[in-house]
Amino acid sequence: MTQNVKYNPFNILFSFLSIGLGLYKVNTIYGDTIILPCHLEVPNGLMFGKWKYVSSLFAFRSATKKNVQYDDVPEYKDRLSLSENYTLSINNARIGDEKKFVCMLVTEDNVFEQATIVKVFKQPSQPEIISQAEYLETEQLKMLGQCIAKDGYPEGNLTWFKNGIVLQPVEETIVIHEQTNVDQASGLYTVISSLEYKPTKDDTDAQFTCTVTYFAPTGQETMRSESAVFEIHYPTEKVKIQVLSQRNSIKEGDNITLKCSGNGNPPPQEFLFYIPGEPEPIRSSSLYALIDVRRNATGEYRCALTDESLMDSTIITIHYLDLSLTPSGEVIKQIGEALPVSCTISSSRNATVFWLKDNTRMRSSPSFSSLQYQDAGNYICETTLQEVEGLKKRQILTLIVQGNIHTRHYIILLSIVSVFVQNIKMTKKTSTDGSYKTISCHVEGFPKPAVQWTSSGGVINKTEETKYMNGKFVSKIKIAPEENVTLTCIAENQLERTVNSLNVSAISIPESDEPEEKSDDNMENVNDQAKLIVGIVVGLLLAALVAGVAYWLYVKKSKSASKHVDKDLGNIEENKKLEENNHKSEA
Known part of the structure; x- marks a missing residue:
């Protein structure tokens, strides 16, 4: 507010009169000494000078005797000083000193007077x-x-x-x-x-x-x-609800905190929280925690002032991901069998699904109409929600494929099937600088065979293996023999044990590396395999002969009931399938 400065009307009038009357004015600070010069020229024959205020005389100085006399005025006691030139000094200025003072110079025949106005000022304290x-x-x-x-x-x-x-x-x-x-x-x-x-x-x-x-x-x-x-x-005009979470997206098992706030000052300290599934609102401070949330916690969350005059809401989605693999775990199947596999996903959003076999990603989901040995392995169905951090599920199928041994009528087939469960061969290669040789044992079989290396000096433990894929892998050793040695590779699983040996010359003796070098044992294995092939052919011929005889016997009994004929024909068809299986096994 602009306030006009207040003036004392008397002071204003007095100032104008003083100017008009030729009065002098002295401004002084409260507490300072007031100096009042006598503005009269000292006349000849001066007898004395005297100061007065209003009508009172209070300071007298004789021109002849040079003595000073002060009247007994209590308010000026010990405050006055009159100099030889008749200048009056008043120390310790006070508000009461704000008046008109008159200087008087007196001669025998005249009195000269000159008035001076004193104004006192005092600065106030800082506001x-x-x-x-x-x-x-x-x-x-x-x-x-x-x-x-x-x-x-x-x-x-x-x-x-x-x-x-x-x-x-x-x-x-x-x-x-x-x-x-x-x-x-x-x-x-x-x-x-x-x-x-x-x-x-x-x-x-x-x-x-x-x-x-x-x-x-x-x-x-x-x-x-x-x-x-x-x-x-000021009062709250708006309520706001917030979801405090460590992640942008919330999944099952997370902890979340709801925060409710009002824009008033001071802010409200208590709110009502409306939680899905809760019949009544929950009275709480501005924070409300939800622990280990489940998918049924998805819904609308609201908070309001305790008088329910203002309210805000938000939608919270609890993301989830379920995976069901059928079959799962360890599954043992016979070669040639069919195996339907399904991986079912249930999720809050579209999920990405992919398959791994032995930790290698597959282009499509597995489908088995006729299982082969190479189908064996660890299958993983894995799914993830890309927009939800950490939401991933996986299940494993461990598939074991075994030979399906047929025993009905044909005992010879039992010995034929187990022979080809695994096969091994050996190769060797000299390093470019000729300092060592790499001996490789190529193994094929299922279940995966265990490989052991031996030499004339005993068992060799330092070996390397390639990845086991489609029933095959390679076991390698590196040696630098000082004399000729014979290395033996032994491969064994629960179905059979196979041995192969290879002669390796000393590293100092020049030799030409060949892809494969057969030992006497190898030759014996080759001869054994040749004999087995001949045995297979003979076995198939015998099987065909037996089937032909059986068929002739059933035709001869054609007058029997038709159901018996059908049964015999079925047996003939079964025999043909067995023969086809035998051929596949030989292959």
Whole structure:
């Protein structure tokens, strides 16, 4: 509020009269010494000089005797000093010294007088805002505080500011009351201005100050108070619910926290939470925790003020992923059998599914209409939700394929099938610098055979193996023999044990590396395999002969019931299938 500076009407009138009458004026500071020169030229024949105020005489100096005499005036006791040039000094200026003083020079036949007006000024203390409110509330007119400036003279004026802008009185919004107190002993003024204020939300962090405008000998001056900032209280107008989670997407098993907040000040401390599945709202602080959430926790979550006047809601989706592999675990099947495999996915969103066989990704899901040995292995069905971190499921199928041994009518087939469960061969290769040789044992069989290396010096443990794929792998050793040695590769599983040997010359003896070098044992194995092939052919011929005889016998009995004929024909067809299987086994 802009406040006009208050002037003392008497002082204003007196100032004009003084100027018109040729009076002199002296401005002094409260507490300083007042110097009052006598503005008269000393006349000839001066008898004495004297000072008076109003109508009282209180300082006398003789021109002839040079003595000084002061009247007994209590308010000036021990404060006066009159110099030889009749300049009067009054120390410790007071408000009561603000008056007209007259210098008198007296001769025998005349009296000369000259008046001087004394004005006293006192700078007030720096204004400060006292009795400050703890907080202000919107829509309420409340005492903000009082601005006070103490012990000034003449009386000063106070002005209120908000963010540097003058506050003007506004009905029921800005109300200013002014008060002036005068100290009776000193005559100094203390001015007080009280501010009642109705704030808005925009007044948050606003800076309130006040200034005092006062008069000094040099003119008008202003001092500003320290700024004051008030907490503004206002009601909540909006409620907000938030989901606090370590991840952007929430999956089963996660912990989540709901946070409800209001935009009021002070913020509300208690809320009502509406949780899916809960019949009644839950009263809680601004945070509500949900532990190990399940998929049935998906739904709309709401929070509201306790009086339910304001509410907010959000949708939370709990992501899940289920995988069912049929069959799973360890499954043993016979060669040639069919095996349907299904991997069923249930998820909150579209999931990506892929298959692995022995840790190698497959192009498509497995399908077995007729199992072969190479179909054996570990199959993994794996699925994941790309947009949900850490949501992945997998199940394993361990498939074991065994030979299906047929025993019905043909005992010879039992010995034929087990012979070809596994096969091994050996190769050797010399390094480019000729410092060592690599001996390889190529093994084929299922279940995977265990391989052992021996030499004339004993068992060899330092070996390397390639990956077991489609029933095949390679076992390798590196040697640098100083003399000729014989290496033996032994492959064994639960179906059979196969041995192969290879002669390796010393590293210093030149030799031409061949892909394969047969030992006497190898030759015996070849001869044995040749014999077995002949045995297979003979066995098949015998089987065909037996089938032909059986067929002839059944034709001969054609008069029997037709069902017997069908049964015999079925046996013939079965025999043909067995023969085909035998051929496949030989292959």
